[in-house]
Amino acid sequence: MTSDNTQIIERNLVGQRQDDNDDDEIDLLKLWQTVWRRKWSIITLVLVVTMVTILGVLAITPIYRAAATLLIEEKAAKVVSIEQVYGLEGAGTEYLQTQFELLKSRALAERVVRQLNLTTHPEFDPRQQPEPLIDVSGVLAKLDFRKAMPFTMPGDLQSGLDTTEADIFDAVTIEFMERISIAPQGKSQLVKVQVDMADPYTAALAANALTNGFIETQLEATMEMSMTATNWMNSRLGELRTKLKSAEDRLQAFREKENLVDVDGVTTISAAELSLTGDRMIDARSQRAEAESQYRQVQSMRNGGWERLATIPAVLGHPLIQQFKAEQAKAQAKVEELSKRYGPGHPAMAAARSDLSAASGSLRGQVEQIVAGIERNYQLALANENSLQASFNSNKSKIQDISRKEFQLRELQREVDGNRALYDTFMTRLKETAATSDMDSANARVVDKAVVPNEPIKPKKSLIVAIAALLALFVGVGLTLLLDALSNTFKSTEAVEGRLNIPVFGILPMIKQGERSDMARLFTTDKDKSFSESIRTIRTGVVLSAIDHPHKVMVITSSIPGEGKSTVSVNLAFALGQMERVLLIDADLRRPTLAKSFDFPVGTPGLANLIAGNAKLEECIKTVDGIDMICAGTVPPNPLELLSSQRFAKAIEVLKGRYDRIIIDSPPTQAVSDAIVLSTLADSLIYVIKSDSTHIPLVEKGVGQLLQNNAPVKGIVLNQVDIKKAQKYGYSYGGYYDYYGYSSNKTA
Structure with a gap:
């Protein structure tokens, strides 16, 4: 790998890391530049939307609002419990909210509609509405739509069919209710009743009619x-x-039947006895449980003899048992001591064994007595518990019987008390009906009557226009940023150098599509001054890029077909031919263009024939306007094998001795791998990119493949640049473009 290629790859890696870092940050300056480039489009959109909004606002009918102020007071009515029946008793928010809903009720709206005869008002009467652009009723009549409808159509649709007075009144009432609004005034008891209408005079009449109708x-x-x-x-x-x-009567009859005098006293005595019996029963149950536990232990060890019975804690803890066990242990110790000195038949041994047997017999007898006492205690405890339980159940039955009678008595008493309380309440309320002095008073009064409004409340023309303009501005900016984000192509030289870290030799302006011969001879014919100057600029960049070590073999390629690499190759060859001996080789053996561009005869031998050995070098070289050319020749079935052969490499070495510059028109990198093979024989490679067309990832992939294979990529040519569009959107190409040449071309 050469040092130049190493530097290019390092620059690309650094640039790639910088791009990754930039992707994580929002470049506000770049966003502003994007918006600024399309400022006139955004301004035009804002102006169009603003004008349309102004025309729409002017066509909207103005709406006036008339408001009457009511004071709603809370009062306690004295008329036959009206507080509870009608809902006047209450306080705070709930009460006021109820009054607000009453002000918006349908009954009150119908009252006002009848009073003001709004069914004949032009603003409400559907019969006086302007004719619609589409006669829906006529269409429905033709389709006999009414027979297919299982329901009644509301509003305007019904008015076009069999409209009755009731339907009109209902539609007007609904329309009028939608125009009513209630506005509480802070935390006070004042409320504004508002009516919105196109007729300010009728709006004031309706607001006053609502407040008066509410009071009435x-x-x-x-x-x-x-x-x-x-x-x-x-x-x-x-x-x-x-x-x-x-x-x-039922209460008194029950008392006489049950002979009830003092139920509470009897209940108290029985309850005390029951409580005392319960306490004793608890103690007896505890004693029985303890005796039963000892009894169970005795029963479980009775089969093991008196020795096991002696290990029971209740037996072992008895003082006599401990005394007899001590005597038994003493006699046992004496026997063991004498057995060491005397034989079994010695009189002392016989006396000791006799004492041990007597002690064991005394212990056994005492154990049996204690065990018998445990059994007797258990039987007594069990009998005592059963006796107390029977007494407790008897007292409990008596108390339950008394409780049932007491419950029936109290139930009858509650019924009497409830009926008496209800009777007294009704009697009191009935007497209050005499207090009718405030029957003509109301809980609301009018503070301010509605006056005819002078200015409409809507539409807010200035606000609507301002909001529409602001939204149009936001939409324009958003669309601009979105289109810029979706347009993933190269539009400027700064973008190319920033993403690829490869210098740009120059740009070529967009040329209207013409014949191939015209495109190939643009530089020599000099029909387009700007194109010619651009080719000279590229020529200068190529020459200066290797002034110390001129690059004899140059490969020109692109990412995909149609980017203009062949046009660049031919015109750059003519430009270099003015200074050097130049040979142009058409190495695109799959889609050759050189022979067609210069009308070479069919069958003209070319590169394929030269490599295959079917033609001599002099037969393949054609001279056109001062430069030599080798066309593709006969299209072979194996182009890559020919370009990879040693014969082609030797031919290049021979041609390098005869020419100062050899330009090779290579196939695109993403179509075939011929460009990579050709780059191994070249001193430099120029990559052609079609402006605002070729996707950036495609270019990055093609350049990356070349660099990975040590291709000497020296520069980029940005082709088919729409100069007018670029200047419109603020793109600058600096020294890559001859402005004076472009100006002279426009005036020519």
């Missing part, structure tokens, strides 16, 4: 409910009196 409705409801409550309580009072008398 309150008074009417108060009077109606008080009369209804009085009539109902009069009839109810007789029923309550009868029920109270019946309850009292």
Whole structure:
């Protein structure tokens, strides 16, 4: 690998790391430049949207709002429990919210609609509405749509069919209710009743009619409910009196039947006895449990003889048992001591064994007595517990019997008390009906009547226009950034050098598509001054890139077909031919273009024939306008094998001795691998990129493949640049483009 290629690869790695770091950060300057390049498009969008919004706002009918102020007070009515029946008793938010809903009720709206005769008002009457652009009713009539509808159509659709007065009244009422709004004034009891209409005078009349109708409705409801409550309580009072008398009779009859005088005293005595018996029963149960535990131990060890019985804790802990066990142990010790000195038949041994047998017999007898005592204690404890349990159950049965009678007595007493309380309450409320002095009062009064409004509340024309313009601006900026993000192509030389870290030799302006011969001779014919100057700039970059060690063999390639590499090759060859001896070789053996561009005869021998040995070098070389050319020749079935052969390498070595510069037109890198093979014989490689067309990842992949195979990539040519579009969007190409040549071309 050469030192130049090593430096290029290192620059690419550094640039790649920088790009990765940049991807994690938002470049605000880049975003601003993107937006600034399309500023006129964004401004145009904002102006168009603003003008359309202005026209739309001017076509909207202005709406006026009339408001009347009400004071809603809380009061405790004195008319036959109206607080509970009608809901006047309450406080705070719940009460005010109830009044607000009453102000928006359908009944009140219908009252105002009838009072102001809004069914004939042009703003509400569907019969006076302007004709729609589409006659829906006519279409429905033709389709006989009404027969297929299982429901009644509301609103405007129904008005086009068999509209009745009831339907019109219903539609007007719904429309009027939608125009009513209630606005509480802070934490006070003041509330504004607002009506929105296109007719300001009618809006004021409707607001005042709503407030007056609300007050009148309150008074009417108060009077109606008080009369209804009085009539109902009069009839109810007789029923309550009868029920109270019946309850009292049942209570007295129960007392006489059960001979009840002082139920509470009897219950208290029985409860005390039951409690005392329960305490004794608890103690007896505890004693029985303890005796039973000892008894169970005795029963479990009775089969083991008296020795096992002596190990029971209740037996072992007895003082006499401990005394007899001590005597037995003493006699046993004496026997063991004498057995060491005397034989079994010695009189002292016989006396000691006799004492041991007597001690064991005494211990056994005492153990049996204690065991018998444990059994007797268990039997006594069990009998005592059963006796107390029977006594407890007897007392409990008596108390339950008394409790049942007490429960029935109290139930009858509660019934009497409830009927008496209800009777007294109704009697008190009935007497309150005499206090009708405040029947004509209401809980609301008008503070400010509605006046005819002078200015409409909507539409807010300035605000709507401002919001529309702002949204258009945001949409324009967003679309600009989105389109820029989606356009993943090279548009400027700065972008190319920033992503690839390879110098750009120059750019070529976009040329209208013409015949191949015209594209190939653009430099020599000099029809397009800007194109010619651009080729000269590229020529200068090529020459200066290796001024100390001129690159004789140059390969020109691209990523994909159609990027203009062949046009660049031919015109650059003509430009270099003005200074040097140049040979142009068409090495794209699959899709050759050189012979077609210069109208070489069919069958003209070329590179394929030269490598295959079917033609001599002089037969393959054609001279056109001062430069020599070798076309592709007969298209072979194995182009890559020919280009990889030693014959081709030897031919290049021979040609290097005859020419100052050899330019090879190579196939695209992403189509075939011919360019990689050709780069092994070249001193430099120029990569052609089609501006605003070839995707960046495709270019990066092609250049990366070349660099990985030690290809001497020296520079980039950005082809088919739309100069007008680039200048419009703010792209600058600096020294890569001859501005004066472009200007002279435009004026020519």
